[in-house]
Amino acid sequence: xxxxxxxxxxxxxxxxxxxxxxxxxxxxxxxxxxxxxxxxxxxxxxxxxxxxxxxxxxxxxxxxxxxxxxxxxxxxxxxxxxxxxxxxxxxxxxxxxxxxxxxxxxxxxxxxxxxxxxxxxxxxxxxxxxxxxxxxxxxxxxxxxxxxxxxxxxxxxxxxxxxxxxxxxxxxxxxxxxxxxxxxxxxxxxxxxxxxxxxxxxxxxxxxxxxxxxxxxxxxxxxxxxxxxxxxxxxxxxxxxxxxxxxxxxxxxxxxxxxxxxxxxxxxxxxxxxxxxxxxxxxxxxxxxxxxxxxxxxxxxxxxxxxxxxxxxxxxxxxxxxxxxxxxxxxxxxxxxxxxxxxxxxxxxxxxxxxxxxxxxxxxxxxxxxxxxxxxxxxxxxxxxxxxxxxxxxxxxxxxxxxxxxxxxxxxxxxxxxxxxxxxxxxxxxxxxxxxxxxxxxxxxxxxxxxxxxxxxxxxxxxxxxxxxxxxxxxxxxxxxxxxxxxxxxxxxxxxxxxxxxxxxxxxxxxxxxxxxxxxxxxxxxxxxxxxxxxxxxxxxxxxxxxxxxxxxxxxxxxxxxx
RNA sequence: CGGGGCGUAGCGCAGCCUGGUAGCGCGUCUGCUUUGGGAGCAGAAGGUCGUCGGUUCGAAUCCGGCCGCCCCGACCA
Numbered sequence: 130x131x132x133x134x135x136x137x138x139x140x141x142x143x144x145x146x147x148x149x150x151x152x153x154x155x156x157x158x159x160x161x162x163x164x165x166x167x168x169x170x171x172x173x174x175x176x177x178x179x180x181x182x183x184x185x186x187x188x189x190x191x192x193x194x195x196x197x198x199x200x201x202x203x204x205x206x207x208x209x210x211x212x213x214x215x216x217x218x219x220x221x222x223x224x225x226x227x228x229x230x231x232x233x234x235x236x237x238x239x240x241x242x243x244x245x246x247x248x249x250x251x252x253x254x255x256x257x258x259x260x261x262x263x264x265x266x267x268x269x270x271x272x273x274x275x276x277x278x279x280x281x282x283x284x285x286x287x288x289x290x291x292x293x294x295x296x297x298x299x300x301x302x303x304x305x306x307x308x309x310x311x312x313x314x315x316x317x318x319x320x321x322x323x324x325x326x327x328x329x330x331x332x333x334x335x336x337x338x339x340x341x342x343x344x345x346x347x348x349x350x351x352x353x354x355x356x357x358x359x360x361x362x363x364x365x366x367x368x369x370x371x372x373x374x375x376x377x378x379x380x381x382x383x384x385x386x387x388x389x390x391x392x393x394x395x396x397x398x399x400x401x402x403x404x405x406x407x408x409x410x411x412x413x414x415x416x417x418x419x420x421x422x423x424x425x426x427x428x429x430x431x432x433x434x435x436x437x438x439x440x441x442x443x444x445x446x447x448x449x450x451x452x453x454x455x456x457x458x459x460x461x462x463x464x465x466x467x468x469x470x471x472x473x474x475x476x477x478x479x480x481x482x483x484x485x486x487x488x489x490x491x492x493x494x495x496x497x498x499x500x501x502x503x504x505x506x507x508x509x510x511x512x513x514x515x516x517x518x519x520x521x522x523x524x525x526x527x528x529x530x531x532x533x534x535x536x537x538x539x540x541x542x543x544x545x546x547x548x549x550x551x552x553x554x555x556x557x558x559x560x561x562x563x564x565x566x567x568x569x570x571x572x573x574x575x576x577x578x579x580x581x582x583x584x585x586x587x588x589x590x591x592x593x594x595x596x597x598x599x600x601x602x603x604x605x606x607x608x609x610x611x612x613x614x615x616x617x618x619x620x621x622x623x624x625x626x627x628x629x630x631x632x633x634x635x636x637x638x639x640x641x642x643x644x645x646x647x648x649x650x651x652x653x654x655x656x657x658x659x660x661x662x663x664x665x666x667x668x669x670x671x672x673x674x675x676x677x678x679x680x681x682x683x684x685x686x687x688x689x690x691x692x
Numbered sequence: 693c694g695g696g697g698c699g700u701a702g703c704g705c706a707g708c709c710u711g712g713u714a715g716c717g718c719g720u721c722u723g724c725u726u727u728g729g730g731a732g733c734a735g736a737a738g739g740u741c742g743u744c745g746g747u748u749c750g751a752a753u754c755c756g757g758c759c760g761c762c763c764c765g766a767c768c769a
Contacts, residue, residue: 141703141704141730143703144703144704144762145703145705146761146762146763147762148762240769267769269769271767271768272767273767273768531769533769561769599727600728601727632728632729634727634731635730637729653728655728
């Protein structure tokens with residue numbers, strides 16, 4: 130492609146409202162443009178990157194035998210009603226009606242559509258297993274789109290669905306997809322982690338997320354050697370805390386006038402925050418008021434607490450606390466007439482907790498002796514906690530893919546069944562597997578950029594090589610660059626020729642912004658040496674020059690040696 | 693949903709407080725010069741000041757409604 134012909138609107142300055150690096154650079158480099166909140170258009174160079182990612186994903190799907198299909202985004206509401214998601218998903222699902230007032234939805238994912246068809250088509254165990262996949266637009270009315278294409282209301286997703294006769298089959302399909310996903314993210318040149326994750330609204334009984342670490346990430350991942358988990362579900366050994374023993378004669382009242390926070394009580398009594406038990410009263414539909422208790426230096430993890438309770442919860446209102454327990458700020462488990470759910474990190478010893486009376490706490494409180502409780506893993510892990518003796522770190526990450534073991538969550542309500550050898554009707558076991566190519570592109574930019582611009586991984590750059598001809602149009606340098614451009618393509622690489630009538634500074638700056646992995650420059654200097662200068666975009670490292678005679682082999686060699 | 697901010701030329705911004713000819717830089721167009729790090733000179737085009745209403749002799753500027761966009765949090769397959 131000739132740059133003079135390419136619609137590549139580069140900008141010297143980032144959009145005023147851009148915050149994330151990938152947002153700034155992808156707009157500046159002319160890859161994407163915004164049309165509305167969370168609504169983005171891909172311009173030619175950006176779309177090339179998107180489609181290169183798609184090609185990698187497609188190749189790995191085909192390799193594991195998945196079959197490509199395409200299903201509508203606009204769908205009847207009925208299957209969504211049957212799975213219960215029409216009501217459970219909430220405002221994130223776009224709902225609309227047609228001219229006959231029939232209810233429709235814009236699909237945010239395609240479990241309903243895929244299962245609907247499989248339920249109609251599959252009759253026998255002989256037809257199983259198989260995997261279907263598509264690249265299709267998803268529509269989600271996100272409460273807060275942000276950061277360019279990192280979180281949008283409309284985006285293309287590769288979504289795959291496996292259909293097996295039983296749990297063992299699902300495990301095999303899941304493992305195959307997991308291996309394919311590992312290969313995809315490696316091939317795309319990302320740094321990534323596969324982490325344990327929550328199943329969220331998808332239902333099912335097991336899931337992993339693929340996380341690409343970068344500063345603009347919205348998720349947090351807890352990492353230790355051999356361990357990686359979304360902070361939502363991560364568990365680790367807490368940092369130990371020095372505790373006095375429990376008081377032998379039972380808890381003792383201490384005055385703590387006006388001290389309602391962990392920090393104030395800790396300072397006033399000379400006890401480390403971890404020596405306190407902090408109470409977090411919540412209300413659930415099933416069991417009413419529950420007092421959730423953690424070590425004073427720990428925080429509640431809402432996802433883990435929801436799992437421990439087995440139902441959703443809300444924080445108790447102040448008046449509920451005052452009516453049932455005591456003055457907010459001074460409540461505690463000892464003597465409280467509500468069930469106590471105690472975090473596992475609260476070990477043996479004598480703790481300080483609220484006394485359920487104004488301006489008083491209790492010292493020397495021992496769980497079990499001084500209050501009954503049930504246990505749960507409720508806390509959010511902190512950096513410095515340990516897994517197998519290794520301290521964890523917490524890194525922000527972009528979620529670039531997620532795989533779920535769905536089981537029969539969708540096949541049951543939609544009637545996706547088969548007849549087994551004995552003629553018995555059985556539910557099909559499903560898995561679902563999603564990847565966002567746009568997020569892969571944004572994550573790659575986040576991970577591989579510098580002051581100058583983007584430094585694409587080799588596999589997903591808009592073009593492999595950018596050829597720059599210096600000098601005036603019609604000069605010998607330009608003619609040599611033109612010949613080199615053809616040789617690069619003859620070498621099997623994609624190439625962009627900067628044939629614009631522009632100064633060298635502008636050409637170099639734009640090349641560095643766009644970030645093609647290899648740059649070849651023909652100027653007066655290099656022409657005299659019969660060669661083109663070669664530079665790797667990563668680190669702007671100078672490489673062996675490429676001789677203009679028989680350039681193909683040398684270009685290929687430089688390319689293969691790139692990181 | 694709570695909090696904060698912003699809408700003036702393609703991009704980045706000033707002007708608003710204190711009402712009176714709509715500006716700057718970059719970019720764009722034409723011509724000449726220049727061609728190894730975002731060039732120089734000369735000329736030119738380009739704006740319903742988000743929108744609707746109010747106040748006023750007069751509104752980008754003051755007041756009100758609405759719309760849009762961004763950030764933080766909540767939320768989120």
